[in-house]
Amino acid sequence: MRAQIPAPVDTMGCAVLANPNAPAKAQRFQTLVALMLSSQTLDTVTAPTIWNLQRVLPNGLDLQDILEIDERELDKLICKVGFHTKKAGYLKRTAEILRDQFDGDIPPTVEGLCSLPGVGEKMAHLTMTAAWNKYISSKTFVDTQDYRDRSRYPRPSDRKYPQLGPHHDARKDASRATKLVT
Secondary structure, eight states: OGSOOOOHHHHSGGGGGGGGTOOOHHHHHHHHHHHHHTSSSSSHHHHHHHHHHHHHHHHHOOHHHHHHSSSSHHHHHTSSTTTHHHHHHHHHHHHHHHHHHTTTTEEEEEEHTTTTTTOHHHHHHHHHHHHHHOOOOSSSOOHHHHHHHHHHOOOOOGSSOEEEEEEEHHHHHHHHHHHHOO
8 A cells, every 4th residue: 555655755855856857966966955955844845845945046956065155044044944054054964074084975884974964863764765776774763753653652562573584685674664754
């Protein structure tokens, strides 16, 4: 049933917001920016903000655009996302770090991503999956609302669920689950 009814994450989630016609480096950067803006913000607010940045910035939202734009102007462009003033500062500092320490690309490791301002472990793992197509962790990250929802209902007995076979790839399931709950 889930496959038949698209959710906002399917059409407006951070993993689908990068311009597919942009160079790979720019696509990875756009994915990171989308994830940074998405914290404490609905997908229905994040997506239009990213699309607007892609439309109004000279290079369609790449590292150079963020390096060149004034922080106050960037703040105005992202004003609908939660904590926009803080995030504008994070984006400016992140752009400088990427230019100076990562050859203008986003880090290819969780540790490197976590070194960026405003990026925590959950966002780093999501970035690895969405931008680098690398699945790193068996953890399934959930947001606070999902945790509250799950804790309201008793967990079904594990006896009702069969053990998975030796050829089962848990990474595929966890990657899909992470996309669904974030």
